[in-house]
Amino acid sequence: FNELNFKHALHERVSLLLREEEIKWYQRAKVKNLLEGDANTKFFHLVANGKHRKVRIFTLDQEDGTITRTVEFDDIPQVSPQENDLLSAPFTVEEVRAAIFQMEHNKAPGPDGFPPEFYQIFWDWEMLAKYNKYRSICLLNVSFTIFTKLATNRIVKVAHKIIRASQTAFLPNIMEGAVVLHETLHELHRKNLNRVIFKIDFEKAYDKTLRMKGFSATWCNWIKSFVQGENVAVNVNGQNGSYFQTRKGLRQGDPLSPILFNTVVNMLAIIINRAKTEGKVNGVIPHLVEDGLSILQYVDDTVIFLDHDLEMAKNMKILLCVFEKLSDLKINFHKSEIFCFGQTKECENAYSELFGCKSGSFPFTYIGLPMYYRKLRNSDWRHIEERFEKRLIGWKGKLLSVGGRLVLINSVLSSLSMFMLSFFAISKGVLRKLEYFRSRFFWQNDLRRNTISLNGIRFVNLKNKGKPLYKLANEDGIWQRSLRNKYLKSEPLGGGVKRPGVSHFWTGLMDMKQEFLSLGSFSIGDGTQFRFWEDAWCGNRPLKFLYPSLFKTVRKKGATMADVMRSIPLNISFRRGLYGERLNAWNELVGRVMNLELREGSDVFNWGLNKTDVFTVRLMYKHLVNNGITVSPKIWQTKITLKTKIFMWYVKKGTLFTKDNLARRNWNGYQGCCFCSNNESI
Template sequence: MVLTIRLTRVVDRVISPYQTAFIPGRNILEGVVILQEVLHELRSTKSTGVILKLDFEKAYDKVSWSFLEEVLLRKGFSEKWIQWIRHAVQGVRVCIDINGERGSFFRSFKGLRQGDPLSPLLFNLVADALSAMLSRARDAELIQGLVENLIERGLTHLQYVDDTIILLKFSPRCLQNLRVILSCYEAMSGLKINFEKSEVYTVGLGEEDQRCVTETLNCKLGSFPIKYLGMPVSDQRITKAQLTYVNDKFEKRLGTWQCDYLSSGGKSTLIDSCLSSIPMYTMGVYQLYEGNFQLLDTVRSRFYWQGTGKKRKYHMIKWEALNRPKEFDGLGFLDVRVMNICLMAKWIDKLEREDNSLCCTILRNKYLGQKSIFQIKRRQGSQFWRSLLDIRDWYQRGRKVTIRGGHQTRFWLDCWLGDCPLNVMFNNLFQIATKPDIEVFEVFENGQWQIQFRRQLNGILRDEWIQLQTMLSEVTLTEERDVVVWALEKSGKYSTNTLYRLMTFGGIRDIQMMRI
C-alpha cells in the first residue's frame, strides 16, 4: 500500500496524457469525449481515418517482469525502487482452486496480481511503452495520426488500462508499419493481441480500401457505433434507441430482486442507492432523450408502488411529486433530468478553469480558441458540444469571474462586478446599450471605460451611469486570463450537488410562491 501511495503521487508525470486510467486528475470519460470529437471532425471535414480497437488476451496475466523492470529503469526510477517493485511482484506464490479444492503452491514467472492496488499503476507503465512507440513512430513519420489541426502532430492512440484505440490516416504503408510496431511490442512486453476479437473501423473509405485495412491488420471490420469503455461512440448522432441500454440495465437489475414484502422505506433506499445511480455514467457524456427519461421514471415509479410483482397497483402520487426534496414534502428521489444537466456542466467547468488535459485541449482548439464557451454564438459541432451549449445557462447561475484581462468575460451578461450580472443591476442601461454582448476588454479604452448607448442619458439613466462608473473605477485590467470560480461553494470549486440543489430547490420555491 505504501508503494501504491508513493507511485500515485508521481504517475501523472511519467505516463503520457493518452492514458486516462487510475491517474489523479484524469477521467475515464475523457477518452469517450475525445473519440467522439475525432470521429465528428473526420466526418465534418470529409477526411479518411482508420480506428483500430485492440483486444489483449488476459492482459494482467501475461506481463513480462523483465520488461516491467526495463520500463521502470527507462522512466528514471532508482535501483532501490525497482528492487521494491521486484519483491512486491515476484515474491508471491499461487495455487489453483478447483471446485473448492486447492492444489499445492507454486511460483509464477510473469503477470500482475489482479486486485492488488499496485497492479493497475504498474500495468499503466507497461502500456505506456506502447504509447511511446506509437508517438516515436509518428514523429519519425512511420505512421500518421488523425486531426492534426486539433492536436500537434496528430492523435495516434487512446488508452484506458488495456483498452487501446489506435487512430491513423489511411495508408498501406502506415498500416504495415503499425503491424510491425504491434508485433515488436508483443515480443517485448509478453502481452498478446487477439486480432480475431479486435475490430477495425473506417471513416470515408471505399470497399477496396476497407479490404486492404482488414487484410493488413488481420482483423474484422466493425460498424458504428463503437462500444468504447461501455459507451456507444459514432461518427453520427447517437439515437434514443442506442441509449436504451441504460433502461435495459434498470430492468436487468430489477430482475434479480425479490421485493414483494419490502416496506416503502426499503424500496426508497434501493431506488436511491442502486437504480438512480445506474444512468450516472452515461449522463456524464450524453444528454438523454425525453423518452429515455420517461422510461427511467416509469421503472422507478412502478418499483416503488408495486415492487417486482406483475400485479399492477394504483400510483397514489405522481412521480414528479416524489422527486421533490424532503424539505418540500417529497421523498428526495433523484431527478434524472436535472442530474444530467449537473453532470454535463462539469465539462464546462473544466473548460472554464483552463484544464490542460488532452480532452480540454482538443475542445478548445476545435471550438473556443481564446474565448469562453459563453462567448460562442454558433450552435454547430458534435452532439456532445451542442449539449454543452444547451446547458451552459444553468452553469452560469453559479459562475463568477475574477476579472484579469477581460478577454473571456462579457461586460453585461457575466457576473464579474458585484453579486450578479450588470444587466440585472443596471437593466435600464442594458436595454439601450448598442452592444449587449460586448467583452470587458472592449469597453476599457485608453485607460477609460467607454460604453455606447442608443440615446442620450437623462434622469434615472444618468444616475445609474454615474453609479456604474463609480463601481468601474475600482477595476484594473491586466494581461492575465480571467479566473472563473463557482460562487455556490466556499471553496470556489464546482459541485454537482450545489447546482442540483439550486435547480430543484429554486424551482419548487417558485412553484409554491405561484400557488400562494
C-alpha cells in the same frame, strides 16, 4: 459439596460454550432486520435479492507467454533523482495509516482471514464485537495490500510525468479520453475527412517496464518483490488448491496493478509519438489537437488514429508488433476493429486485411460508453433499459418495505445508468422509460400511484454537466483545448452556443451552461474568459442586470473584459446617445471599472454555492432539486428511521388509505372516524 461445585462449574462452562456458539451463528446469520432492514447495507441487499450469490468456476484457459528483455529508449520521460528519493524513502507512520484507511469496508479478506476493518479498528477495544461477515474468495491478504497501497500512493505523485496525456487511466479526469474520442468522431464525420480509426483489443497479460522510465534500483526491487515470489493459491468453488510462486504479471484487485499496467502500455504512445516525429505515421485533426491525435488509451481500451495512407498503416502495424515483443502484451488483432471515414471506406477491406481485424460498426464501446458521431438514438440506450429489467427480475419487491424499495432504487437501480448520464444528455423518451422502471418497482405496479414521479434521473443527468463546464472554464487539458478550438474559437465559455450539427456532448453542456454560470462569478485575470456584460464578475450579478438601460443600447453585448479594457475610459460604443438616466449609469459604471487592472494568467470561475469556491456535484444536484420540485427537506433530513420518513411523506402527499381517500376511489363503507363523529381524514 465438591461434586455440587463441579456440576455448577460444568453448567457454567456449557452455558459459555452455548453463548459462544450463539455469537458465532449470530455473526454468520447477520439477522439485523430492525437496524439494517431498510438501510443500505450488505445484509439488506442479500435479503432483497432473495438468495446469496454463488460464483463457480468451471474452466480455466491459459496460454503460455514468453518474457522478453527490456529495451532502453533514450527519449522516454524519466523519473528525476529527487523523485526517486521520494519513492525510495522509508515509509512513515502517516503513510501507513493513510493507506490503511483508504481501503474500503466490507472487502473480502485473504487466506489469513483479516479484512481491512481489522487493521482499521482492531486497536479500538470497543469495536472488537463489530466484525462483519467474511466472504470466501479473495486474491490478496490485506496485510500484503497495505504495502502495495503505500507504493501506489507514492507512484501516483510522479505518474503525470511518466504517463502521457493521451492515456487517462487511473489518473484524475477519467472522462477526458472519452470526450476527445467523441469529438474526434464527430469532426471526422461532419467534415467527411479521409481517416481511419483502429480500436485495439489487448489480451489480459501483464509485465513490468520500470528501469527504462528511470526508476531507482531500490524502487524496482520493491515492485519486483510485490510481483514475484509470492505464494498464491487458486480458490475454486470454495476449495484452495496447492500454493505456488508467482513469477510475472500483476494481480486482479491489487491497488498497484492499474498504475503499473499503465506504465507499460504507455510505451506504445511513446513509440507512436517517435514514429510520428520521424514522419512514419501521422495524427488526425491537428486543427483541434496540437500535433494531431494519434492514440488514446484507457487501460486496455486503446484507439489509434491514422490518415488515409496504406504505407503509414503498414508502419503502424509494425509498431504494434514491436510493442508486443517489447512489452509481452499480446494484441488480439482478430478481436480488434477498424472504422473508416470519407473516401477511406472504399479501402476498408484493405485496411481490415492489413491489420487482420474486422470492420466495426457504430456505436462501439469505449470505457463502457457507446461512441457515435451522431446523437445517440433511443435504441442505443437499450442496454441500460435491459440492465434495469434484469436487475428488477431478481428483486423481491413485495417482500420489502417501501423504505427498502427506495434504498434499492437510490443505491442500485439509479447507479446503473450513472456513467452514461455523466456523459450524454438523455432524451425524453429514454427518461420516461427509466422513470417508469423506477416508479413501477417503488409502487409495485399500483397504477393509481404510478403518476407520482420519483424524479432524480433528470437532475442526475443535468448536474453531471456541471463538472465538465467547471473544468472547461478553469483548466487547460487536451479535451478542453479541443472543445475551445472546435466550438469557442476565441470566444469565452459564456459565448458558446448550441448550433445545428454540434456534437451530442456539446449539446448537453450548452443546455446547462446558463444555469451553471449563474451559480458563480469570475475572478479577473487577463479578461479573455468571461463577458463584460453577460457574466458575473462584479459581485454575484452580471452588469446587464445592474445597468439594464446601458445594456439595451450597447452595440457589442458579448464583448469580453479584455475587449472593454483596451481603451480609456472604456472600449464600449452605444447605438444611442447617453443622457439622463443612461448618462448617470455610465458615469457610475466607469467609476467602478476604471480602478480595475488586468493581470497575467487566466480568469478563474469561482463556484458560488460554497465557501471554498470549488465546484461540487453534490451542491449542484441539491440546487437543481430544490429549484425544480418540492422535496420536503424537513422530512428527509430528519434523523429518524426511514420507515417513519416514508409514512410522513405519505401523509404530506395525501396517499394514505384513510376513509376520505377510499371514498374518492369508489369505496362505499362507513366514512366516520372510530374515535369521533367526524369523517376520517388526515
